[in-house]
Amino acid sequence: MREDIDLQHYKNRLEDRLADIKKQQDSRKPHSGPVELDQGRVGRLSRMDAMQQQAMAQAAGRLMESERTRILTALDRIRSGDYGYCIICDEEIAVGRLRSDPSVLSCISCAQKSEVK
Numbered sequence: 001m002r003e004d005i006d007l008q009h010y011k012n013r014l015e016d017r018l019a020d021i022k023k024q025q026d027s028r029k030p031h032s033g034p035v036e037l038d039q040g041r042v043g044r045l046s047r048m049d050a051m052q053q054q055a056m057a058q059a060a061g062r063l064m065e066s067e068r069t070r071i072l073t074a075l076d077r078i079r080s081g082d083y084g085y086c087i088i089c090d091e092e093i094a095v096g097r098l099r100s101d102p103s104v105l106s107c108i109s110c111a112q113k114s115e116v117k
């Protein structure tokens with residue numbers, strides 16, 4: 001358990017962010033029933049544009065989902081007393097790094113070596 005960081009502060013920030021993500025994910029869910037087509041817009045929109053927009057929306061959705069997973073893991077680690085320690089090498093994560101993104105799970109040197117944030 002880290003004594004040098006205010007766990008409650010990070011917990012609040014993580015929970016706020018989680019609520020934010022949930023709100024955004026809910027608003028992205030397709031509405032049930034037939035979709036009203038905006039005729040003017042559909043006319044101008046080529047199939048390529050539509051596909052590109054869909055791909056971008058999917059990529060954004062995946063990013064949000066991976067952040068959500070990181071936040072849930074971070075909250076778990078707060079509960080278990082492991083928060084603030086690198087998930088890979090077990091070293092302490094720099095406070096500045098946690099401050100800029102409370103959901104980081106690894107120290108800077110491990111993050112540079114891997115895709116895990």
Ligand SMILES: [Zn+2]
Binds near residue numbers: 086088089106107109
């Ligand atoms: Zn590390």
